[in-house]
Amino acid sequence: DAKTTQPTSMDCAEGRAANLPCNHSTISGNEYVYWYRQIHSQGPQYIIHGLKNNETNEMASLIITEDRKSSTLILPHATLRDTAVYYCIVRAALLSGGSYIPTFGRGTSLIVHP
């Protein structure tokens, strides 16, 4: 899977939007962008994914640039419980091509403060 790069850490005030960037400049046409988060001592949790259009669900929004080389995860109203490590990974389309290996980088440690 394509390599991703993310800032090591970020912080955000409670109630404000948290915008977490991810670069995936080598992404190929059949690869989706997935976001996960890992709250301390828990297993990683799926948040959202997208191919090229912006996506929104009850947890977050995902903005993917037109060239698909980067994306931003938006938590619109961050709470203290959103403090976690956020991982951006790229993964092949469901049944076609690509690597079997879902590779996680170091992620971004987001701290939401009061």
Add this chain to the structure above:
Amino acid sequence: DTAVSQTPKYLVTQMGNDKSIKCEQNLGHDTMYWYKQDSKKFLKIMFSYNNKELIINETVPNRFSPKSPDKAHLNLHINSLELGDSAVYFCASSQYPRGGELFFGEGSRLTVL
């Protein structure tokens, strides 16, 4: 019902012992994985099975042997435990081997003394 469940949650053992960690998923997924997360929090894939067949083996010492009795279970057996094996081991599953969301278990913290 927990989608991906691992047992035990905590495991403390002596160097040289043999131990197993079990994983079960009730999502009907075809693919299961084992990841290791060390003290530096790096999440590294170890193995993946698709429909009981090994598809990923990432340069893991052969002291680690995964076993998949059916596609809902992927167990991890570790022989001759070493201090460096201390980590949190996460099991995960996905519907397809190349794509789809990963669903993780809560982790099994192994401490080797």
